[in-house]
Amino acid sequence: MDPQKQQYYNKYPPAGGPPGQPGQPQPGYQRPPPGASYYSPTGSPAPGQPPYQQSPYSSYNVPQGPPQTSQHQYQPQQYPSGPPQTPGQYTLPQPYTPQQPQQGQYGQPPAPYTQWGPSSQQGPPPSAYSQVPTPYPPPPQQYGGPQVAPQWSQSQYPEPGYGYGVPPTPASPGYDLxxxxxxxxxxxxxxxxxxxxxxxxxxxxxxxxxxxxxxxxxxxxxxxxxxxxxxxxxxxxxxxxxxxxxxxxxxxxxxxxxxxxxxxxxxxxxxxxxxxxxxxxxxxxxxxxxxxxxxxxxxxxxxxxxxxxxxxxxxxxxxxxxxxxxxxxxxSATRAEDAAPVINSDIDHKVTELQRATEGTIGANAVSVAQIFTNSNSAQLNAMSRTYERMYHRSLEEVIEKEFRGDMEDALLYMLENAIDRARFDAKRLERPLYKTPRKDRLLINRVVSLYWNRPRQDAAKSAYQIHSSARTSLRAAFRSVLSGDYEDLMVALIRERK
Structure with a gap:
């Protein structure tokens, strides 16, 4: 017979024998409750019995000895459930509840995941935009040891408009199957x-x-x-x-x-x-x-x-x-999405960088200027133009014309003018090849057809043409005066004007 069972039967012998003999209960005997284990209910051995060894809680994988710590764990006073308990005092684990991160410098963190825990069958909440990775909190540590609270670093929350929390601009009609x-x-x-x-x-x-x-x-x-x-x-x-x-x-x-x-x-x-x-x-x-x-x-x-x-x-x-x-x-397709907000502190910082890269140095730093321009959307570029004039009392267009030459100047002015007033910019783009000598028909056609697929932008360009063109005339009248024949009729039809 197992020694532990023998100890139990020595203390609680079965009924039927003489007193003090096997089969009879000892004096002062009290029948144990049903389902009592072979061990003492109080957790200590009976008098005169050798101490027993407590078996480990294998199902919870409780470590023996003091809990291990590492440089990636919070200090004890930062544990959400209190300081770690001493060896031998481990209690059943509590359900894991992720901690809500604090608000970052650049915007709101994702909503707390109140419905997602280790005991839930529900997966992580789906991201609204699959292109944007969602930082989930780390899983809990093994039960029995100190749990590590979720750690949210500022790098997980990029600046609004540069990849996180901003819906991507949909492709133009005809660009996505x-x-x-x-x-x-x-x-x-x-x-x-x-x-x-x-x-x-x-x-x-x-x-x-x-x-x-x-x-x-x-x-x-x-x-x-x-x-x-x-x-x-x-x-x-x-x-x-x-x-x-x-x-x-x-x-x-x-x-x-x-x-x-x-x-x-x-x-x-x-x-x-x-x-x-x-x-x-x-x-x-x-x-x-x-x-x-x-x-x-x-x-x-x-x-x-x-x-x-x-x-x-x-x-x-x-x-x-x-x-x-x-x-x-x-x-590289890293331009700020159209829905990205204009943040004043960020605009001020970029305007300072633009001044340092142009007027503030001998020889303009074209790469720095190009990086700021290509990574900003139209609203942000427009804000930079207004802020630059407010801070340095000269327009950003004048600075670009002064500091750059050739194709680089044309490209930077192209982006800036489009951001400041796109309708006026489109009107000028239609007027230049129309009246240039010799007339640049292919460039004019490319621009007219590209506007044809975007009717709101085309309507705005036609209205701006009548206001800002040199002849102060409508685009339809300009086509009628310069073009002729079927080519004239086709171009008029492409701007949605009829005879």
Whole structure:
């Protein structure tokens, strides 16, 4: 028999024997309660019995000896449940409750996870935006030892507008395939027949092409893509090749830009701008500067698909080192999202850095200025412009014009003017190629078609054109006075004006 059981039977012998003998209870015997263990209920051995060894709580993995500490643990007075207990006084663990972090310097911490604990079957609360990593509190330590409270460092809460707590700016229409699921298909059967009839046989009825392709039915890039796809399937032909063979000049360039959609057109503009004959810096700025991070990523991926090369590699071969540094920052897609707030203390700090990098040094630090410009959204750049003039009594535009030359000056002014007044900026972008000698039709078409896919921005540009243009006339009147023929009709239709 087990020695411990023998000790129990010596103290509590079974009934049936003579007193004092096995089988009879001893004098003063009291029957133990049902389910009593072989050990003394008081935790100490019976008189005259050897002490027993308490078995470890294997299910809780209680360590023997004093609790271990490390440099990553809080001091005892910081434990949420009090100081650690001495050896031999471990109690059952309490449910783990994460501590709510204190408010950081740059914004609010995430909401406390009151429904998530080690005993809950519910997972961590989903993040509102999967692109933004959510710092979860560390898991509790093993039961029985001191638990480590969640440690929240300031680095886990980046500045608002630079990656945390700010919704990402959605991609522009036509730049994300997921948008297609939210666009209802349209009936294109009659229109594809009309397009084929207009280009079939001798000659081409360009008026019909303009009327169909600029119809309000195809104002969305995805309905335009459906029209092109349905035409190609219906006639086993390529609509782009048919237009190339049947049209000429500005009409051909504008119609091709229209049916390609905004994303493919941007990439085609980049490919043309970076050819070996010379770099078209205006086209390069139109496509890449002041764009959302989502659009930049889409353009880089589509360029790689169509051209087979990395966009940044091709840019490096065509521009100087300083401008390459600027475009490498742009293509890194680290611009503050449009919803990022304007923080006055941050604006003041950046304005000071801009002054040090321009007027405050001999020879402007172009890389520092480019980094501030490319990492800020339009609202933040506008705030910097106003703050710079308030602090140093001169406009930021004048400083850039004084400290920089050439393509770098043009790129910085492009971003700054777009941030200060985008409608006026767009109006000037339409006026310059229209009245330049010789007229730059391709640049004008690229800018008109890019505005066509963004109607609110186009309407604002048309209103600003009448106010800020040199002739103080409407954009429609400017096209009528400078352009002619089907090209004139197409450009007027692209700004949603009719005869």
């Amino acid at each position: 997921a948008q297609r699921a939210f666009v209802a298909p349209v009936d294109t059967s009659a229109d594809v027949e009309t397009l084929r009839k207009a280009m079939k046989g001798m000659g081409c009825d360009e008026t019909v092409l303009i009327r169909v392709l600029t119809s309000s039915k195809y104002e969305n890039p995805w309905t335009m893509a459906q029209l092109v796809g349905d035409y190609n399937k219906r006639f086993i032909r390529d609509l782009a090749k048919d237009i190339e063979s049947e049209t000429r000049g500005g009409v051909e360039t504008a119609l091709l830009a229209l049916i390609r959609g905004p994303l493919e057109q941007d990439v085609r503009v980049l490919i043309k701008a970076l050819d070996r004959a010379g770099t078209d810096e205006d086209a390069l700025m139109d496509v890449l500067l002041c764009r959302s991070n989502a659009d930049i990523r889409a353009i880089s991926a589509e360029y790689r698909r169509l051209k087979g090369n990395d966009l940044l590699v091709d840019i490096k071969d065509d521009v100087d080192d300083t401008l390459f540094r600027l475009y490498s920052m742009v293509l």
